[in-house]
Amino acid sequence: MTSPAPTSPRQLMRHPHGWIALGLGGGLAPFAPGTFGSMVAVLLWALFVIAAAPDMTLRLVFLAAAIALCTWSADWASRRLQRKDPGCIVSDELAGQWLALLCVPDAWPWWLAAFVLFRIFDIGKPWPMRRLERLPGGIGIVADDLAAGVYAALILVAARVLISP
Template sequence: MTVAPVGIRRRLMKHPLGWLAAGFGSGFSPWAPGTVGSAAALLPWWFLMRDLPLPAYLAVLAAGFALGCWAAHWVIRETKIEDPSLVVWDEFIGMWLALLAAPAGWPWMLAAFVLFRLFDIAKPWPVSWADRQLHGGFGAMLDDALAGVYALAVLQAVALVL
């Protein structure tokens, strides 16, 4: 990941697609923007998404993924950086996937956060494949979505055992 120059970053925050791609500003964190973006994703999930019926939740995920592809593509084009670190909307979608059907309670939310970050950083196959082989907005979004699916699978397996 590469950091965009300050002038470009300011310009991105003035555009709705830049604002979205940067996770409402969380992607501008000078330290660990992916982790900060993942943590920021918990707020809309907690207050707006966690009680949604499954079809509505899936619709939000699908729309968020599509919008994220568009926003990430726009930021990549504007910055001329293939994977700018300020693009963290993919972390939002990955976190929301990890939290899909999560049992109630903050310990499960914390577990989903840790698992998602683990899979996003470790990049097991096919996350690593998507990260290396796919480019543009879709590529930026897909690897984190796959990491979210891994986290979801592990979280659900643990919930079944407990």
């Protein structure tokens, strides 16, 4: 029995997992889909923080649930596209960017810094991030971006300590 033909990225948008995996369509950008996915993540974070989550406990619960859902959706989409980690899947950018944003004050300059640092680490993939891509399925898709989020968060926390009086 032959496997079905791969789905196109646009066809994924017909399913809720596709909306998540493609970052509400950010992954369909004709260039730099990861950057567009990260921009979507910052905008969603701003809406979430403004609307519902001044409390750090709620933010942590949201982040844990989002990481699980982003991983599941990335796995779902990669199986339908029949590719390991296609560029159109940006739910990994959502999860990693949100991890970096968790560690900064609720102010646009900090959010911009989190965005820039996350993108630098996500694109550059310093050790051992590239190894994390070898993990299976959605876990391998998301793990390296979570590491980029951790690296960005560490620098941002250090900057906060140095800037604070």
